Amino acid sequence: MKNKNKKSYLINGLALVLLFILLNVLIKNNVISRYYQGIMVFVFINVIVASSLNLTIGFLGQLALGHAGFMAIGAYGSALFSMYIKEMALPPTALLITSLLVGGLLTGIIGYLIGLPALRLRGDYLAIITLGFGEIIRVIINNLKITRGAHGLTGIDKLVNVTNSFWIAVVVIVILYAIINSRHGRAIMSIREDEIAAEAVGINTVKYKSMGFTISAFFAGIGGGLFAHYMAYLDPNTFNFMKSVEIVTIVVLGGMGSLTGTIIASVVLTALPEMLRGFAEYRLLVYSFVLIIMMIFRPQGILGRKEFSINGLIKHSKNIIKKTGDNAEGGEL
Amino acid sequence: MLLIQQLINGLQVGSIYAVIALGYTMVYGIIKLINFAHGEVMMMGAYFAFLAAVAGMPIWAVFLISMVLSAILGMVIERVAYKPLRSAPRISSLITAIAMSLFLQNLALFIFKADPKVMPTIIKNNPVTIGSLQISNITIITFLVSVVFMVILTIFISKTKSGKAMRAVSQDTEAAMLMGINVNSTISLTFAIGSALAALGGILYAIAYTQVMPTMGLLPGLKAFVAAVLGGIGIIPGAMIGGFILGFIETLTKAYISSRWADAIVFGILIVVLSVKPTGILGKNIREKV
Numbered sequence: 001m002k003n004k005n006k007k008s009y010l011i012n013g014l015a016l017v018l019l020f021i022l023l024n025v026l027i028k029n030n031v032i033s034r035y036y037q038g039i040m041v042f043v044f045i046n047v048i049v050a051s052s053l054n055l056t057i058g059f060l061g062q063l064a065l066g067h068a069g070f071m072a073i074g075a076y077g078s079a080l081f082s083m084y085i086k087e088m089a090l091p092p093t094a095l096l097i098t099s100l101l102v103g104g105l106l107t108g109i110i111g112y113l114i115g116l117p118a119l120r121l122r123g124d125y126l127a128i129i130t131l132g133f134g135e136i137i138r139v140i141i142n143n144l145k146i147t148r149g150a151h152g153l154t155g156i157d158k159l160v161n162v163t164n165s166f167w168i169a170v171v172v173i174v175i176l177y178a179i180i181n182s183r184h185g186r187a188i189m190s191i192r193e194d195e196i197a198a199e200a201v202g203i204n205t206v207k208y209k210s211m212g213f214t215i216s217a218f219f220a221g222i223g224g225g226l227f228a229h230y231m232a233y234l235d236p237n238t239f240n241f242m243k244s245v246e247i248v249t250i251v252v253l254g255g256m257g258s259l260t261g262t263i264i265a266s267v268v269l270t271a272l273p274e275m276l277r278g279f280a281e282y283r284l285l286v287y288s289f290v291l292i293i294m295m296i297f298r299p300q301g302i303l304g305r306k307e308f309s310i311n312g313l314i315k316h317s318k319n320i321i322k323k324t325g326d327n328a329e330g331g332e333l
Numbered sequence: 334m335l336l337i338q339q340l341i342n343g344l345q346v347g348s349i350y351a352v353i354a355l356g357y358t359m360v361y362g363i364i365k366l367i368n369f370a371h372g373e374v375m376m377m378g379a380y381f382a383f384l385a386a387v388a389g390m391p392i393w394a395v396f397l398i399s400m401v402l403s404a405i406l407g408m409v410i411e412r413v414a415y416k417p418l419r420s421a422p423r424i425s426s427l428i429t430a431i432a433m434s435l436f437l438q439n440l441a442l443f444i445f446k447a448d449p450k451v452m453p454t455i456i457k458n459n460p461v462t463i464g465s466l467q468i469s470n471i472t473i474i475t476f477l478v479s480v481v482f483m484v485i486l487t488i489f490i491s492k493t494k495s496g497k498a499m500r501a502v503s504q505d506t507e508a509a510m511l512m513g514i515n516v517n518s519t520i521s522l523t524f525a526i527g528s529a530l531a532a533l534g535g536i537l538y539a540i541a542y543t544q545v546m547p548t549m550g551l552l553p554g555l556k557a558f559v560a561a562v563l564g565g566i567g568i569i570p571g572a573m574i575g576g577f578i579l580g581f582i583e584t585l586t587k588a589y590i591s592s593r594w595a596d597a598i599v600f601g602i603l604i605v606v607l608s609v610k611p612t613g614i615l616g617k618n619i620r621e622k623v
Contacts, residue, residue, distance in 0.1 A: 123423050128367070284439045287432075291431075
């Protein structure tokens with residue numbers, strides 16, 4: 001069993017490095033222009049934010065509609081922190097990582113505090129209360145002096161590029177994957193399956209619900225921080241209800257309960273509207289249409305709860321080869 | 334004096350919220366779905382009224398056309414998007430409702446473009462002066478029209494056969510089906526009435542603020558929803574009470590605290606209500622059974 005795991009880690013690690021080298025070669029040779037690099041950074045940010053929301057929706061089974069609010073806290077928290085410690089003249093990577101962590105922790109704390117009253121509710125009511133919190137966060141940011149309200153926050157260092165956002169997204173996915181496949185992750189998933197049954201077998205549902213919610217908020221904050229340090233300008237109205245809906249769309253399209261599905265959906269839904277420029281105007285129209293069609297015909301999303309894995313692919317192709325081999329033998333007989 | 338003036342303003346806003354909240358609460362009562370598209374139906378209703386008014390129709394025709402078209406729109410939405418998902422998990426239908434809201438909003442953006450259109454004056458504004466108080470006749474008309482419709486709705490639901498069918502379906506869909514009630518047409522009827530009321534709210538809103546735009550349904554929709562939750566979602570008198578309370582709170586906040594914080598306070602109330610008594614003012618607690 002252990003050996004098998006080691007092998008799979010090795011294969012996945014190798015695939016990641018290969019992907020990274022491929023990206024770098026393409027960028028160096030100007031196959032991927034500056035403009036497309038920008039889109040890629042947005043893809044990575046969306047991967048982080050959407051997979052963090054997937055932890056709440058897909059694995060914990062609670063619909064939250066205020067994720068843009070968490071993103072906003074992370075964005076403003078980390079941006080203000082990095083502006084505050086600018087005089088210390090830290091190297092850019094260290095500055096980025098510390099401010100992301102500060103933004104993430106702040107979001108995690110606020111997420112925990114919001115989760116205390118919110119997670120007592122379920123289903124529709126939870127969706128509404130998170131929506132309410134998301135709107136309140138936006139109004140507060142819009143009216144505070146320190147965030148410069150509706151004028152927007154300027155003067156943030158542009159620290160994010162394709163390389164570091166790629167690796168941060170990788171780290172976030174790996175951590176989320178590790179959490180989901182741990183004992184705690186199984187407890188979280190048991191709440192999704194049946195909360196009362198989970199409680200009956202001795203799982204502390206309150207604890208695991210708030211744990212899942214807090215982790216989800218933390219990573220949304222990290223995603224927000226990346227957004228802030230890439231845009232170098234923040235407007236509170238970016239993080240409105242529509243932004244939350246966009247993130248939910250990514251999660252639902254990819255499959256609630258599938259991290260790889262979220263990655264695929266992030267790539268598709270971020271890159272597609274940018275690639276087809278004339279179509280960008282109707283982005284939300286198409287988003288919503290796709291979402292309705294998806295819910296009616298394939299409510300579990302592209303991948304459902306399955307994960308795409310290279311190992312699985314290899315195993316699958318081996319099986320096919322073996323089968324065709326068997327068939328060939330059978331033919332000879 | 335200022336207080337009374339503000340309370341009268343609150344009455345106007347509150348009656349609009351109450352009318353919209355009625356549709357939310359009726360739909361929730363019958364299929365247990367938060368119809369996020371309700372605010373957008375209200376917006377569409379306002380646009381229908383705008384088009385009819387621009388075409389120079391008399392005032393009763395403006396109301397009638399807008400409400401009938403919105404009722405049809407509501408029934409179509411239910412048939413196309415919600416009916417296939419009636420037995421699906423709640424989360425799927427909720428997401429569909431959000432998507433539907435987004436779809437209608439962007440459709441309006443596509444058809445009518447983003448710039449606000451000025452609503453033609455279909456009711457002349459001539460304020461009535463009582464002592465030192467100035468009350469706009471639009472305020473009085475808004476209040477009276479909403480109250481009349483609320484009374485009609487209450488009588489309809491408590492006295493008529495279809496109203497009884499609605500109550501039966503909302504109590505127990507399967508038992509209602511066994512009693513020979515046509516559940517599908519009852520649900521359609523609920524959507525039609527709810528959407529017509531949303532359109533009424535939209536027209537009154539458009540008259541009060543003299544403009545229509547694609548995003549106009551979002552915030553009043555959310556606030557009407559807060560009103561429905563405040564009064565106890567699924568309970569019809571609750572929606573009326575919730576709407577008026579919310580209208581008063583909002584105008585008083587705008588007058589005495591700050592207009593910029595008004596939205597935060599409205600949602601703050603929602604959170605307090607949900608944390609203290611999630612079933613709302615008139616709601617009863619129901620124990621969850623395994």
